Amino acid sequence: MQSSVLRPGFVQVRVLDMEKAIAHYRDIMGLDLVGIESDGRAYLRAYDEFDRHSVVLRETDTTGLDIMAFKMVSPEALLAARKALEARDVKCEVVEAGEQPGVGERLRVYMPTGHVFDFYTQMDLSDIGPMTENPEIWREEPRGMRIVRFDHCALLGEDIDASAKLLIECFGFSIAERGLDPDGNNMAIFLSCSNKAHDVAFLKAPLEGKLHHVSFLLESWHDIGNAADLMARRDVKIDIGPTRHGITRGQTIYFFDPSGNRNETFAGGYSFYPDNPERVWTADQYPKGLFYYEREVVESFVSVFT
Amino acid sequence: MSSVDKPKYQINILKTDIEFGCREDQSILHGMGQAGRKGIPSGCHGGGCGVCKIKITAGTYVSGKMNRDVITEEEEASGYKLACKVEPRSDIALEVIGKMRRSYFGA
Ligand code: FES
Ligand SMILES: [Fe+2]
Numbered sequence: 001m002q003s004s005v006l007r008p009g010f011v012q013v014r015v016l017d018m019e020k021a022i023a024h025y026r027d028i029m030g031l032d033l034v035g036i037e038s039d040g041r042a043y044l045r046a047y048d049e050f051d052r053h054s055v056v057l058r059e060t061d062t063t064g065l066d067i068m069a070f071k072m073v074s075p076e077a078l079l080a081a082r083k084a085l086e087a088r089d090v091k092c093e094v095v096e097a098g099e100q101p102g103v104g105e106r107l108r109v110y111m112p113t114g115h116v117f118d119f120y121t122q123m124d125l126s127d128i129g130p131m132t133e134n135p136e137i138w139r140e141e142p143r144g145m146r147i148v149r150f151d152h153c154a155l156l157g158e159d160i161d162a163s164a165k166l167l168i169e170c171f172g173f174s175i176a177e178r179g180l181d182p183d184g185n186n187m188a189i190f191l192s193c194s195n196k197a198h199d200v201a202f203l204k205a206p207l208e209g210k211l212h213h214v215s216f217l218l219e220s221w222h223d224i225g226n227a228a229d230l231m232a233r234r235d236v237k238i239d240i241g242p243t244r245h246g247i248t249r250g251q252t253i254y255f256f257d258p259s260g261n262r263n264e265t266f267a268g269g270y271s272f273y274p275d276n277p278e279r280v281w282t283a284d285q286y287p288k289g290l291f292y293y294e295r296e297v298v299e300s301f302v303s304v305f306t
Numbered sequence: 307m308s309s310v311d312k313p314k315y316q317i318n319i320l321k322t323d324i325e326f327g328c329r330e331d332q333s334i335l336h337g338m339g340q341a342g343r344k345g346i347p348s349g350c351h352g353g354g355c356g357v358c359k360i361k362i363t364a365g366t367y368v369s370g371k372m373n374r375d376v377i378t379e380e381e382e383a384s385g386y387k388l389a390c391k392v393e394p395r396s397d398i399a400l401e402v403i404g405k406m407r408r409s410y411f412g413a
Contacts (some may be wrong), residue, residue, distance in 0.1 A: 016353060016371040063354035063376040155407060179411065187411040205409030235353035260354020260373065261391075303406040304349035304357055306375065 003172035003193035004077035005070045007151055008200065009123065010100075010279070011214050013261055014057035016294060020258040021057050028234050029216070030144020031055060032128065037101060046147045046216065047138050050129040052102045054150035063259045063306040065211035068153050068200065069106065069118035070171075070193070078121055082107055084170040090105075097122075106269060111166065113157025113202060114209030119171075145227040145265055147216040152199050154212040156305055159200035164189045167200070174274040178245050179290075182283040190247060197248035197269040207227040210305045213254060215264035221251050227265045228253050240298050244268075246289040247281060254301065261306045315394040319345045320363065320401050328394050334360070334367075335389040347406045351390045357404045358389040365398035 015021040022042060026033045031044040034053045043053040051071070058066060072078045085092050095106040095118060104122030111117050131139055142148075157163065167173035168191070176197050179188035190198040195196035203212055218224055224242045231238050231253070241253030250269040256262055277282060288295045314327035317334055324345040330336030335358050338346055349357040356376025362385045369382075370391040377386060386403065 016373065061371070062373070063352075065371045156411075157394065181410065203409065203411040205411060207409065239350075256350040256352050256354070258352050260350030260352030262350070299406055299408070300349055300357075301406050302411060303347075304355045305409075306354040 001172045001175070003174070003274070004074075004081060005072050005119070005171050005173065005193040005199075008068060008150065009051065009071035009120065010054045010056060010067075010069045011150060011153060012041075012058060012069070013211070013257075014060050014063050014066055014216060015057050015257065015259040015261070016059070016061065016063060017258060018057065018059040021059070024236070025055060025061075026059065026144075026256050028144055028230055028236060029265075030142060030147055035101070037179045041100075045126055046149045046210070047140070047142045048130055049150070050125055051123040053100075053123075056100065062242045063261055065115065065153070065155070065209070065214075065306075067116050067118050068155070069120060069167075069293050070199075071123065072119050072121050072171075075121050078107060078119055081119065081170045084285065084297040085109060085166070088166070088170070090166060090170075090306055104106065106135070109166075111157075111179070112159045112162035113155060114207075115155050115157065115163070116209075133173065145216070145230060146218060146223050147265065148219060150216050151196070151215045151217040151266070153214050154201040154203055156203050156205040156207050156210040158204070158206060158208065160189055160204050161186055163202050164191060167191055167193075173199070173234055174272075174276075175278050176272045176276070177279040177281070179247065179281040179286045180283055182247055188247070192272045192274075195271050195273070197272050205305075207305075211261060212305050213262040213264045215266055218265050218267045220267050224251055224253050224265060231255050239300055239304070240291065240294075243294060244292045246285075247279075249292075258304070315365075316397045317394065317410065318397070318399045320399055328398075330393055330395060332393065333390045334392050334394060334398065334400070337394075338389070345406050346389045346402050349390075351404075353388050353391040357406055359386060359402075359404035360389045360392075360400045361386050361403055362392070362398060362400045366395040367392045367398060368395060369393075 102124035
């Protein structure tokens, strides 16, 4: 089935210290700061994104994920999804247009894994988005880690099958890849609404609504090296990498923002089509699925989250 | 003064024989890592994940902001801290409280 969702549009993350967060996301990672609004939230974007923002930071005394939001193809598709959710008694509510600058009305969905997902169809275009007439490769040279776009999130919760089922049945997502436990139950589910190997992943844990990582696309393996150099130079805490995933085949490095939220920058990965057969990692080979070169589970990677 | 000359305090993990030096411009967790020692679980280094929770039983320090979901105000008031957000101002004695808890997906 073709999905009615275009892509993950933005993520809103809680941080402990806005000044340090901006130094990380803007100055080291190289995102553009679009603005800071009167409620204190900071809005950022990557150079190759047309829409006005893709990362929202909110300063408070906790960390983790506020919202993962998806842009849909049309208001009709959003309405159809809403009806499908209501038929399943899923808790939904409307977030009014303008709650974030430049963003239209959003449908807020409370996912079985405890995450808040928003779905919307309208966001203003960025004034400094990619060029469209005689388009140069970029308007201004990318800074910092040279992030192309916000790409996906990996999220932790108990009932990952239920969250995946909602995305599949109400929004037309497909499962690209799964990791299994020894009894054949899903430990990890990678879902796509696009040509990407994943747009969101659910990882099974005895937790509610937790964030494993927010991921950003880089152009190449070489850019991952550049990102790693920057992390070393600027004392960013690296979790693991540079390395490669077996799952999705992405080349990757994981690190933490100054509030302890895990970020990923990655490149590569296969193209996905919704008619592709599912790829599965059995329990005995699953560590290789996580980290293809190490072929071992990395303790912090499976025990540390916000 | 370069960082190598800065005073080093001794950090002592109670109920173990682990001891290491830590500068006053680095967190206890970072100091432990630089000294090549283990004992306190090491995670995000940002006060977010909570795995590095300790109880400080002796010594003075300064501490930064920590995720309230993993350490309450009452805990903080009674000496519980996140080792990644504490910088020593004297020798320190501490107990390790935090644990690495694997989620199922890391089975
Ligand atoms: S290592 Fe995560 S809170 Fe200290
Ligand atoms: Fe990822």
